Amino acid sequence: MTNTLHVPTPQEITEPALAGKTETMVLNMGPHHPSTHGVLRLVVELDGEVVVNVAPDVGYLHTGIEKTMESKTYQKAVVLTDRMDYLAPLSNNLCYALAVEKLLGVEIPERVQVIRVLLVELQRIASHLVWLGTHALDLAAMSVFLYAFREREQILDIFELVSGARMMTSYIRVGGLAYDVPAEFLPTVDALLRIMPERIDEYESLLTGNPLWLERTVGVGVIDAESAIAYGLTGANLRATGVPYDVRKAMPYSGYETYDFEIPVGKNGDNYDRYRVRMAEMRQSVKIARQAWERLSALGPGPYTTLDRKVAPPPKSEITHSMEALIHHFKLWTEGFKPPRGDAYVSIESPRGILGCYVVSDGSPKPWRVHFRAPSFINLQALAHMARGRLVADLVALIASLDPVLGEVDR
Amino acid sequence: MGIEEKAGDLGVITTSLEYVVNWGRTNAMWPLLFGLACCAIEMMGAQSANYDLSRFGMEINRASPRQADLMIVAGRVSRKMAPVVRRLYDQMSDPKWVIAMGDCAACGGIFNNYAIVQGVDEVVPVDVYVAGCPPRPEALIHGIMLLHEKVKREKISGKKEDPIRLSQPLIQVDVARK
Amino acid sequence: MDNQTLLNRITSRFPDAIVESTEFRGDLSLSVRPEHYLALAQFLRDDPALRYTFLENLCGVDYLGRTPRFEVVVHLVSMQHLHRVCLKVGAPEEHPHVPSLTPLFATANYQEREAYDLLGIVFDGHPSLTRILMPDDWLGHPQRKDHPLVEEEIAFTFNQEQIYAHKPFAKQ
Numbered sequence: 076m077t078n079t080l081h082v083p084t085p086q087e088i089t090e091p092a093l094a095g096k097t098e099t100m101v102l103n104m105g106p107h108h109p110s111t112h113g114v115l116r117l118v119v120e121l122d123g124e125v126v127v128n129v130a131p132d133v134g135y136l137h138t139g140i141e142k143t144m145e146s147k148t149y150q151k152a153v154v155l156t157d158r159m160d161y162l163a164p165l166s167n168n169l170c171y172a173l174a175v176e177k178l179l180g181v182e183i184p185e186r187v188q189v190i191r192v193l194l195v196e197l198q199r200i201a202s203h204l205v206w207l208g209t210h211a212l213d214l215a216a217m218s219v220f221l222y223a224f225r226e227r228e229q230i231l232d233i234f235e236l237v238s239g240a241r242m243m244t245s246y247i248r249v250g251g252l253a254y255d256v257p258a259e260f261l262p263t264v265d266a267l268l269r270i271m272p273e274r275i276d277e278y279e280s281l282l283t284g285n286p287l288w289l290e291r292t293v294g295v296g297v298i299d300a301e302s303a304i305a306y307g308l309t310g311a312n313l314r315a316t317g318v319p320y321d322v323r324k325a326m327p328y329s330g331y332e333t334y335d336f337e338i339p340v341g342k343n344g345d346n347y348d349r350y351r352v353r354m355a356e357m358r359q360s361v362k363i364a365r366q367a368w369e370r371l372s373a374l375g376p377g378p379y380t381t382l383d384r385k386v387a388p389p390p391k392s393e394i395t396h397s398m399e400a401l402i403h404h405f406k407l408w409t410e411g412f413k414p415p416r417g418d419a420y421v422s423i424e425s426p427r428g429i430l431g432c433y434v435v436s437d438g439s440p441k442p443w444r445v446h447f448r449a450p451s452f453i454n455l456q457a458l459a460h461m462a463r464g465r466l467v468a469d470l471v472a473l474i475a476s477l478d479p480v481l482g483e484v485d486r
Numbered sequence: 487m488g489i490e491e492k493a494g495d496l497g498v499i500t501t502s503l504e505y506v507v508n509w510g511r512t513n514a515m516w517p518l519l520f521g522l523a524c525c526a527i528e529m530m531g532a533q534s535a536n537y538d539l540s541r542f543g544m545e546i547n548r549a550s551p552r553q554a555d556l557m558i559v560a561g562r563v564s565r566k567m568a569p570v571v572r573r574l575y576d577q578m579s580d581p582k583w584v585i586a587m588g589d590c591a592a593c594g595g596i597f598n599n600y601a602i603v604q605g606v607d608e609v610v611p612v613d614v615y616v617a618g619c620p621p622r623p624e625a626l627i628h629g630i631m632l633l634h635e636k637v638k639r640e641k642i643s644g645k646k647e648d649p650i651r652l653s654q655p656l657i658q659v660d661v662a663r664k
Numbered sequence: 665m666d667n668q669t670l671l672n673r674i675t676s677r678f679p680d681a682i683v684e685s686t687e688f689r690g691d692l693s694l695s696v697r698p699e700h701y702l703a704l705a706q707f708l709r710d711d712p713a714l715r716y717t718f719l720e721n722l723c724g725v726d727y728l729g730r731t732p733r734f735e736v737v738v739h740l741v742s743m744q745h746l747h748r749v750c751l752k753v754g755a756p757e758e759h760p761h762v763p764s765l766t767p768l769f770a771t772a773n774y775q776e777r778e779a780y781d782l783l784g785i786v787f788d789g790h791p792s793l794t795r796i797l798m799p800d801d802w803l804g805h806p807q808r809k810d811h812p813l814v815e816e817e818i819a820f821t822f823n824q825e826q827i828y829a830h831k832p833f834a835k836q
Contacts, residue, residue: 080770084792106570107520108549114522114567134797135567136523139601141782142807154596161524177689205527224534231531242524242620304718304743307771318743325746417688420739420750422720431721433737448721448739456774482523485564485797566799600806600814601798 080305082456083130085118092120099127102467106135112209112474113481115455119467126462126470131455136485144445148411149175149249152442157243159447160483162205165198165234166425168247171445173328174432175249177419179412181386186377187251188330193264193367194237194246195329196360200271201230202426203357207278210350210475214291219281226274229267236260250387251380264368271361279354292346296461296473299344306457309450310428311352312477316344322424334363346476353478386412411440427451427478449486451479504641511555511581512543512634518554519547520574523561525588525620532623539623542630551577556633557610558626562590563603575610583637585629586612589619665714665745667692673714678704693750701753702763708740708749709768716740716749719769724779728809733757734785738765755785764790782807 092101097120105116114135120128140159144152156171157164169191176183204223211219231241237256238244246253282288298308300316313320321338323331339355341348380387388407389400414436422431428450435444454477461477462470521529533539533547548554551574563571575584586606589595592615594604606612613636616629670692671685681700686693696704708716721739732754741748755762764787765772776787777796784805787793795802804811 081791082770082773084794086794087792106567107574113526114570134795134799135564135570136562137564137566137601137797138562138597139599139806139813140597142813143597143599146813158524158596161527180689205530209530221535224531225536228531228534228536241622242528302770305770307719307769320743325743326748418693418737419689420691420721420748429720431739433721433723433739435725443727444725446721446723446725446737448723452774452778453771456771598813598815600812 080302080460082306083128083459085116085130085132088118088120088128088130098122105132112479113484115474115479115481115484117458117470117474119470121467124466124468126465126467129459129462129470131458133452133455133481133484136481138482138486140486141445141447145442148440149414149442150407150411152445153248154243154245156447157245158482159449159486160425160427160430160451160480161242162202162480163198163426164242164244165194165247166202166423166430167447168245169195169329170421170423170425170430170432170447171434172247172249173423174419174421174434175414175442177421178414178417178434178436179249179386180415181250181381181383183251183329183381184378185330186371186374187379187381189367189370189374190252190256190379191247191329192331192334193364193371194234196364196367197230197233197264197267199360199426200357200364201227203353203360204230206353206426206475206478210472210478211282213471213475214288216282216285216288219278222274222278222281226267226271233260233263233267236263248380248387250383251378255376255379261368261372264364268361268365268368272358275354275357275361282350283354289347291469291472292350292476294343295346295465295469296476297343297345298457298461302460303344303457306460307453308428308457309454310424310426311349311356312428312454312457314338315341315348315352317342322422322429326422328421328423334366336363346472349476413438413440422448425450427480427483428454447483447486449483451477451481452484452486455479455484508638508640512637514543515556515583515630515634515637516546516548516554517544517556517558518551518574518578519549520557521560522563522567523590525560525591528620528623529558529560529587529626532626537623537627539627539630542627542634544630551575552579554578555582556585557582558585558587559591559606559610559612560587562588562595562597563606563609564601565603568603568609571606572609581640583613583633584610585614585616585626585633587616587626587629588621589617592617595619665742665747670714670747670749673711674704674707677707691748691750693752695752695754698753698755698762701751702765702768705738705740705751705765706768714742715744716742718743719765719771720748722765722772722775722779724783724785724807726783726807726809731756734760734783736762736779736785760785761788762786763788764793766790781805784808 091097100121102119102121104119106114116132118130140155144155156167159167204227208220208223234244235241238246300318303313303316317340319338319340336359339352341352384403388404393400394404416436416438418435420433422429430450431448433446434442437443462473586592591606594602614629614633616625618625678700681697681704683695708714718741720741723737725735734755736753738751739748753762764776776790779785780793781795781797782805
C-alpha cells in the first residue's frame with residue numbers, strides 16, 4: 076500500500092531524465108501556465124500524450140504568513156488570514172477566530188454566530204462560482220465563466236456592504252465581528268437568495284447534460300474512498316468518492332448542528348462527481364443561508380461581538396461617556412489580550428475542504444505559533460495518483476476539478 | 487452611400503507617424519495571462535461581464551510572453567517566483583510595459599518578511615502602480631488608462647517622457663455606505 | 665468515543681508510552697515518547713475499536729528555550745467515532761529526529777516535508793525529505809524562532825537618506 080500511495084517529488088522525475096536513463100519525455104508545466112490556477116509548477120513525465128507520472132512543485136507563492144502572524148497581536152493577525160485562501164477569506168477569518176476563541180474560552184452571542192454562518196455560506200457559493208467558471212474555462216467553455224462571475228459580483232457587493240472591502244474583508248474578528256451589519260443587509264441577501272436557485276439551474280443547464288462536458292469529466296481523475304482518506308483529501312473531493320464526511324455535521328461549530336441541511340455525496344470519485352457534489356453544495360448553502368437569514372430577521376438588532384470587554388472592544392458610542400470603556404479600548408489596541416498558556420486546534424469546512432488552525436499561546440499578547448492545515452496543500456498530493464495513465468488534457472481538467480488555491484497551498 | 491457622403495472628402499489624413507504608432511499600441515494592448523495571487527482574481531473580475539475590460543481593446547490575454555506587450559503583476563512576488571517573473575519579462579518582445587497591481591506588487595504590502603520581494607520594481611521596471619489590497623476592478627482599469635496616456639506620450643525615438651504628474655488623487659474611495 | 669475511554673485503551677496497551685496527557689477545552693493531547701510514537705500511531709489506526717484512520721494535521725512547533733526544543737504535533741481523526749486526538753512528540757535541539765508517519769499515512773508526506781523545510785525537523789523513514797516551499801538552495805529554516813523575520817526598513821523622512829543609499833531605485 077505504501078508504494079502505490081507515494082507522492083513523487085520533481086527531482087525523482089527530472090534526475091533520471093537528465094541522466095538519460097528514461098525513454099519518456101519530461102515536460103515542465105508552470106509556474107506560469109494558463110491552466111495551472113496560479114503559480115503551480117508541474118513536472119510531467121510523458122509517454123506520447125499519456126501521463127506516466129506527475130510531480131507538483133509548490134512554494135512559488137510562499138508568503139511566510141505563519142511566521143508573520145507570530146509578530147502580530149492576536150487581533151492584528153486576522154488581516155493575514157484573509158490572504159491565504161483568497162477565494163474564501165471569511166472562512167479563514169472564521170477558522171482563526173474560532174481557534175483563538177477556544178483558547179480564550181469566550182462565549183459568542185447567538186446573533187453573531189448566525190451572521191457568521193450566513194456570511195460563510197455566501198462565501199462558499201462565491202468560491203464555488205470561481206471554481207465553476209475557471210473549471211469550465213479550462214475545458215474551453217467560456218460563457219459559464221461570465222455567468223458565474225455575474226452572481227459572484229452580487230455576493231461581493233454584500234461583503235462590501237458589511238465590511239467595506241470586496242475580497243479581503245477581515246470581518247470576522249476574534250470575539251465577534253468587526254462591526255454590525257447595516258440595515259440594508261437583510262433585503263440585499265434576500266434578493267440574492269431568491270434568484271440563486273434558478274441561477275444554479277442555469278449553470279446546470281449549460282453543463283450537466285452537455286455531451287462535451289461529459290466527455291471531458293466522466294471517468295477522468297478517478298480515486299477510490301480508501302486512497303482518498305489515506306491522501307487526506309477533504310471537502311468535495313472526498314465526498315465525491317462517497318464518504319459523507321463534513322465537519323459541519325461531524326464536529327459542528329458555530330451552531331451548525333441546529334441547521335437543516337444534507338451532505339451531497341458522489342459515487343465514482345471522478346471529475347463529474349466532484350462537479351455534481353459542488354453544485355449540490357451550492358444549493359445546500361443557499362438553504363443554510365436562508366435559514367440563517369430567517370433567524371437573523373427574527374432576532375432583530377443585538378450585540379455584534381462578545382460582551383467580554385477584555386476580548387472585543389466596546390462600541391464607539393460607549394467610549395464617549397464611559398471611562399472604563401475607554402481604558403478597555405486603549406488596552407486592547409495597544410497591548411491586546413492575553414490568552415492562557417496552551418494550544419487549541421479547530422477545524423472547519425471551508426469551500427476547499429477541512430481548514431484547520433492550530434494556535435499555541437505562551438500567555439503573551441502575540442501567538443507563539445499559528446499553523447494552518449491548508450486543504451489545497453494536502454489535496455494536491457493526490458494529483459499524481461489521479462492523473463497517471465490519463466492524457467495531458469485530462470490533467471488540466473483534473474487540476475481545475477481539485478480546485479487548489481495557491482495562496483493557501485504555499486501560505 | 488457611405489461615410490464619404492456624410493463626412494465629406496476624407497481622401498487624405500495627415501498626422502504624425504508617432505501619433506499613429508502610439509494610437510495603435512494603446513488600442514490593442516495584449517496583456518500577459520499571468521496571475522500570482524489575490525489580485526489575479528480581481529483581474530479576472532475586471533475581465534468578466536460586469537467590468538468588461540475588452541472595451542479598451544484588451545480582451546485577448548496572451549498566455550505566451552512572446553505575444554504579449556503588457557505584464558500585469560497581480561499579486562505578491564515571492565523570492566522563489568522573482569527569477570521566473572524576470573524571465574517572463576525578458577521573453578516579452580519590445581515595446582513592453584509593466585503594471586504593478588496591488589500593494590504587494592508595488593511595495594510588499596502587509597508582508598514585510600523573508601519570503602516576499604518588497605516590490606516587483608526590484609525585479610522589473612514598473613510603469614504604473616495600482617494601489618489597493620486588492621485593487622477594485624475600477625482601480626485596475628484606471629491604472630490601464632493611465633498607462634495608455636503614458637504610451638500616447640512616448641517618442642518614436644525611444645526616449646522616455648517625464649512621468650505623468652497627477653493634479654488629483656489617483657483613486658477616490660467612496661467610503662460612504664451605499 | 666470519549667477521551668477517558670480512549671486514554672484507558674491506550675494505557676492498557678502501551679503502559680509507558682505516554683509522558684503526559686492533558687485535556688484543554690475538551691480536547692485530549694498526549695505527549696508520547698519517541699520510541700513508542702510510531703507503534704502508537706499504528707495502533708490508533710489499525711485497532712478495530714478505534715480506527716483513527718485520518719491524519720488531519722501534522723505540524724512542527726519550535727519551543728525555543730525549552731527541552732526538547734522542537735515538538736511535532738499530530739491530529740488524528742476517527743471518522744467512525746467522530747473523535748479527534750492530538751499526539752505530541754518532542755525532538756531535541758542538536759539532533760531533531762522524529763520517526764516519519766508517511767509509511768502509515770500517505771497524507772503526512774507533504775506536511776512532514778513542510779516541517780522539515782521551515783523548521784528543520786528530520787523525519788526518519790520519509791521517502792523523499794526535500795525542501796518544499798522554499799527554493800532548493802535556501803539556507804536555514806525560516807520558521808525557527810531564532811531566525812529573524814527579515815523585515816525591510818520602511819522609509820520615513822528621518823531615515824530615507826540611508827535607505828536610498830543602499831536601494832537607489834526606491835526613490836523613483
